[in-house]
Amino acid sequence: MTLKFDLIAFTCCIFSLMMITCKGRMTDGNQDSDTSYIPTRKDTLVFVDTFPIEIDELKPAAIYGDTVWINPYGSQEWRDTIRRPKFTVYISVRVDTTDYIIDTVRSKKGDRIVIGYNHKYNLRFIRNNKPWFQLSFDKKHDLKSILEGTDFWLESNLDVFRNLVYNKRYDMFIIEFDINPRYNYGSIYYIIFNTKGRIQYIGISGSWGGGGPDGESFLTENEQMYITCYELFNFSKMKPVSLPEYTLNSDVLQEFESSGVSYKQVHAVRNLRNNMFLVVFNTRYDQPDYNAIILNSDSVVIDRFRYRGLMEEMDAMFLFYSDTLNMRYFIEDTERNMLICIESKDSVYIRQIPESGMLPLPSDSLLPERYQAIDFESFGSKTFYISDSDSTVFFRGGMME
Numbered sequence: 226m227t228l229k230f231d232l233i234a235f236t237c238c239i240f241s242l243m244m245i246t247c248k249g250r251m252t253d254g255n256q257d258s259d260t261s262y263i264p265t266r267k268d269t270l271v272f273v274d275t276f277p278i279e280i281d282e283l284k285p286a287a288i289y290g291d292t293v294w295i296n297p298y299g300s301q302e303w304r305d306t307i308r309r310p311k312f313t314v315y316i317s318v319r320v321d322t323t324d325y326i327i328d329t330v331r332s333k334k335g336d337r338i339v340i341g342y343n344h345k346y347n348l349r350f351i352r353n354n355k356p357w358f359q360l361s362f363d364k365k366h367d368l369k370s371i372l373e374g375t376d377f378w379l380e381s382n383l384d385v386f387r388n389l390v391y392n393k394r395y396d397m398f399i400i401e402f403d404i405n406p407r408y409n410y411g412s413i414y415y416i417i418f419n420t421k422g423r424i425q426y427i428g429i430s431g432s433w434g435g436g437g438p439d440g441e442s443f444l445t446e447n448e449q450m451y452i453t454c455y456e457l458f459n460f461s462k463m464k465p466v467s468l469p470e471y472t473l474n475s476d477v478l479q480e481f482e483s484s485g486v487s488y489k490q491v492h493a494v495r496n497l498r499n500n501m502f503l504v505v506f507n508t509r510y511d512q513p514d515y516n517a518i519i520l521n522s523d524s525v526v527i528d529r530f531r532y533r534g535l536m537e538e539m540d541a542m543f544l545f546y547s548d549t550l551n552m553r554y555f556i557e558d559t560e561r562n563m564l565i566c567i568e569s570k571d572s573v574y575i576r577q578i579p580e581s582g583m584l585p586l587p588s589d590s591l592l593p594e595r596y597q598a599i600d601f602e603s604f605g606s607k608t609f610y611i612s613d614s615d616s617t618v619f620f621r622g623g624m625m626e
Contacts, residue, residue, distance in 0.1 A: 295341040341379035377404040394448035440494035493543035533560035
């Protein structure tokens, strides 16, 4: 009996060590550090910290046979509470280490099995101190269509909710959240769901950490459209349209289609109020006559103009100043040395003021109080001074000062 018991105990120890080797968080020479591996199906890379290496170059300790485990790091559960005047939402996100997401990654030595974990989401809505409804979904089933094949499909760290918007007109909610990788980039997704707890649509609203457009998502004042940096969601049609797709089918840009110009990259999006919004497209590779369009919530193009400002390789930077009280907006075009003014109080009026038509203001000079300072608060940008009672525009600062 003793020999049999010892044999069983020895076998259990060996099995436990194998499981630890298989499932434990393995690192490049240090098993105690907080480094995890993120496989990418498209380019068969596994990321260690911020440096990609081929799967076959990993040390054997990181792989058990033909299997790679993507283990969660940090906390495996996240909770938050959103309190609004008419309702409260209790949010929880959990990494379920008992529910696997299994995929394959192609390597030089053949396909390897890669295993991550499912994420479970729950939002409980309370109204008038009574349960209203709840929304429950998970990564494995509900987010598969948008995440499978990306870096985030097998990632096992927590996601963080960013914003919650209620569309009273259509009695629906919009919630944005990050599929939050360990590195300094990520996509922002949004889910539209009704007050019965049913998902109506899942889409991409933006990104952060490199290459992302400059802008935040918003609901138009008439609650007809949800505007993101990637697409326009129309609640009356319950259908999204991508911004590049929209502009290619738009009459305002048809004159450029023959030249092969297509707007595949949004540079910036801004809310102009009064159910209008501005979309600016990047012109790094093409130089069409107009790359900025103003649309209303019916997707009708109101006006257009040229913008040749800061078109960055990394995150976009859009020098935009909002004077919501007077419903006018200012943009600095740094390439053409120009101030663009958009007035949208009654109808849209665009005024482009070249620097040659302004007066420089010495640093020690003062202007009357009737002049409004337009300061973009960005390194190298100018401060402009305008007055409704005077057509003269002054400027101060810039790269040359």
